Amino acid sequence: MLRFLIQQSRGLLLAAAAGSVAHGICGVALIALISEALSASAEARSGMAVTFALLALGLMLTHIVASVLFERLSQHAHAELRRYVSGRVIAADYRNLESIGSARVQSALSEHSANVAAFFVTFPAILSNAVVVLGCLVYMLLLSWKIFLFAVALIGLGSFGYHLANLRAIRHLDRGAEEQDRLFGHFRSLTDGAKELRLHFGKRKVFREQVLGASIETVRSERALGMSIFVISASWANFLIYAFIGLVLFVLLGDASNQTRIMTGFALVFVYMVTPLEVLLLNIPRANLAKASATRIDEITAGMSDSEQAVSSAQAQPLQQLVLDHVEHRYYHEQSDDFFALGPVSFTFKPGEVVFLVGGNGSGKTTLAKLLVGLYPPERGQIVLNNQGVDDASRDQYRQLFSTVFSDFHLFDRLLHGGEAGADLDARGNRLIERLHLQHKVQVRNGAFTTQALSQGQRKRLALVVACLENRPFLVFDEWAADQDPVFKNVFYLEVLAELKAQGKTILVISHDDRYFHVADRLIRMENGQLSEDTVPQRPAQAA
Incomplete structure (x- = not known):
């Protein structure tokens, strides 16, 4: 040094x-x-x-x-x-x-x-x-x-x-x-x-x-x-x-x-x-x-290995098909005081579909999401994007496909969007903030939030704004609605997800809200590290 x-x-x-x-x-x-x-x-x-x-x-x-x-x-x-x-x-x-x-x-x-x-x-x-x-x-x-x-x-x-x-x-x-x-x-x-x-x-x-x-x-x-x-x-x-x-x-x-x-x-x-x-x-x-x-x-x-090849641009390639091909991963599980085996998991994501991932606590849902977005490399199996396998040389570029809001998300004090036009970015951000009823608490000015002195639920809504502004092909939401009032759950599940789907986005939602499972195009369940597909419930009858 x-x-x-x-x-x-x-x-x-x-x-x-x-x-x-x-x-x-x-x-x-x-x-x-x-x-x-x-x-x-x-x-x-x-x-x-x-x-x-x-x-x-x-x-x-x-x-x-x-x-x-x-x-x-x-x-x-x-x-x-x-x-x-x-x-x-x-x-x-x-x-x-x-x-x-x-x-x-x-x-x-x-x-x-x-x-x-x-x-x-x-x-x-x-x-x-x-x-x-x-x-x-x-x-x-x-x-x-x-x-x-x-x-x-x-x-x-x-x-x-x-x-x-x-x-x-x-x-x-x-x-x-x-x-x-x-x-x-x-x-x-x-x-x-x-x-x-x-x-x-x-x-x-x-x-x-x-x-x-x-x-x-x-x-x-x-x-x-x-x-x-x-x-x-x-x-x-x-x-x-x-x-x-x-x-x-x-x-x-x-x-x-x-x-x-x-x-x-x-x-x-x-x-x-x-x-x-x-x-x-x-x-x-x-x-x-x-x-x-x-x-x-x-x-x-x-101890900070950097085996992956970094990309010079955040531009993501279009998503045609994303396949998890017999992906496996092992990690230490505190509850059982033993190593937990995830997989083998095989699943295919397509553009414009909403997939709900459900399962009990500790079943491996968040770990699967981290594998999917490229934060963890699979120990066995392969992730295939548009018929091309993802490896160390392409993993960082692959990650540019995703916008995420994990349960332990971090909210930066500004929109880190590179050289995008400031006025247009502020305007789009403030429209989304108003949509989520945060306009009296926070605004976007010159690409930065005016405050972060917000409740956890409000901060998570602001994180949703950031994810939408990033305009990536694939969005992952890990228990986003867990800290939200019923009115904002309705906005998220019934309005925001529908709009993102209409834009052709692929969306993975980790959720326990079974009353909204009907919103999904596909419902998959994780239990003890194994993935299975469930039937999507019918939409509940509307009140007269």
Whole structure:
């Protein structure tokens, strides 16, 4: 993931990195100049003034350039990362997306993406301060190679201890990242399960304390422990630096020649190096946190297979005949705690017919509908459209045949119809809204709904409007009338379906409303994963 982002922003990254390196070089050169000036004569110091001014100006300008470029780089990385994850989600096979779950996707798009983007903000601090530390070591080498070797040994010892602490801290950060994914699922339950939580004190208490509270505490404790280990190890490294300064000043230097220059140089360089080294050590954990988040994003997106060939146009081919040819599918059935076998199912749909699919709960009706519209690929058998078999290469194009309103539908806040004319689309949408008695609640303006603050039944009527506006050859309605008043059931079954049929649409209606079964041209029944065809009841006699 980090490699992907770096490849997307290579030029900007190189420019920002060059600014950071230049900033570090200016800092080291400036401190070396100050060290030399402290032990130089008055005449020599006067000649250093211009150089000092130029280095100070360069230090300021390179800091501004590097910081601005890396801030832009961070925002660019965040946007690219969100585009990448969103693109993988949109292209993913529906079954893979169901198994991954929305909580992990939300976590990748928000928390993990923010952590990875933050890496590009901390990177200039890591780079520039690494240059400062390296430059200070080079200057110490020029002052006294013996003391330099002792410094390198001490820094090496401190780095080894820091590395061991770093490995332990990363384990805690990884556990925190894993729990973060679960926490986003609990956050969703706060709103999705709000009714149940308000109605049941015991459930509310257990969820707050043992589920949500425990997850929040796990994330807090794991991250706090991981970052605390980093802080402790960084503080230990700082202590070693001051201990080394003491050894240089009071033990190692002894009666060396040019003692004042060496003492001044080492003391100044080490004091100057403390802050860059501390910043370096404190930002490395944030880089590791970004790495852990990038790993989680890689794991999440790796599960999003995109074996199907995407289409470039939503244009659906005309429907002449659609055949389910011995289609089979297996899935886990929670009620029986076993795998449920659907099929083999064989059935033929023709243009301009209304088919009702009936059956008990859990019999496989919605799964059959998802197979029909191409959300699930059949494990055995084949779907044949206009005498052409549907496979991975053509399945996405095949799906453009359908408009659906599933029982767990999602209503977007606008009509996502591509480049269709806005005024005409608004007018047709508002006519349908008025037909369903929603004109006092919501309107279509500039292709968007004025509100979604509606009841579930009203939202489902709005979803019906969207499905009709899409003007696809095949429409699937999964228990559409379940949340509707009798007046709107009449409108749907007796008026809307008749109009769609007159337009030549093929319609599959999953329904329990037996008083409207006579509307169907064909009535099929699903029981325990097996499909059979029933006789359509006669139209009931009209009241006198």
